[in-house]
Amino acid sequence: MGRRRGNLTTVARSRLGIQAECAAWCRIPKIPKPPRTLHSAADGGPLRPALIRPLGALGVAGVALLWPFVAVLALLAALEDWAEQLLSSKDRAKARAQRREAEEQRRAIAAQALDQPFDGDWTAAAGQFLLRWYGHSSHPKRLLVLTENRIVLAAPPSRVSIRQTERMVVVAEIPASEAQVEDPLIGAHPSDRLRIRFADGSWLTVITEEERSEIHKHLMRLPRLGSSGDVDTL
Incomplete structure (x- = not known):
């Protein structure tokens, strides 16, 4: 860009x-x-x-050609919970803390009407x-x-x-x-x-x-x- x-x-x-x-x-x-x-x-x-202009549209179309890779990524995401079980207790605690922080941020954004x-x-x-x-x-x-x-x-x-x-x-x-x-x-x-x-x-x-x-x-x-x-x- x-x-x-x-x-x-x-x-x-x-x-x-x-x-x-x-x-x-x-x-x-x-x-x-x-x-x-x-x-x-x-x-x-x-x-x-x-x-979007034609050049940009071609770029978007090019991304569509990568759908097999997207499917692989989706599969990996589906395995996230299973993979988390293999993490150490410290890593699991860190992951939970990150999820809590993301949820608190979402609520704070909504409370200030910043989602509007x-x-x-x-x-x-x-x-x-x-x-x-x-x-x-x-x-x-x-x-x-x-x-x-x-x-x-x-x-x-x-x-x-x-x-x-x-x-x-x-x-x-x-x-x-x-x-x-x-x-x-x-x-x-x-x-x-x-x-x-x-x-x-x-x-x-x-x-x-x-x-x-x-x-x-x-x-x-x-x-x-x-x-x-x-x-x-x-």
């Missing part, structure tokens, strides 16, 4: 000319169907990313921004960039299968006076979820490519717990 993992802040600075504090590739959950009148009033833009795309109010700032998300760019991912005074979203103008970093441009900006990025699970559970909270209290969820992305780590260093920007947490 042309990404330079672990150095996205530098990428944002060099390719976009932004004095970035941190950056991370992210996506949003599936957008639910909005009321028709509100969708039309927001220019009736797309609510899904564009279909937004707060549900289409008339508020987050809902209106969500209605225009794919109108800004039909690419499924965004480079979320935090600066001292704004939130920046960058992406290729249209969906691409390769070289997304080289083709990205700024597609949206939100002043820090209007929104902030926060990590509701900061200090509790590592996760791939972040929240963009607007000044009116509305919010939307973004999912980063990795747990504890550059942005998660940046938020952990801030004096304010899990937030960036000048808007007070509501």
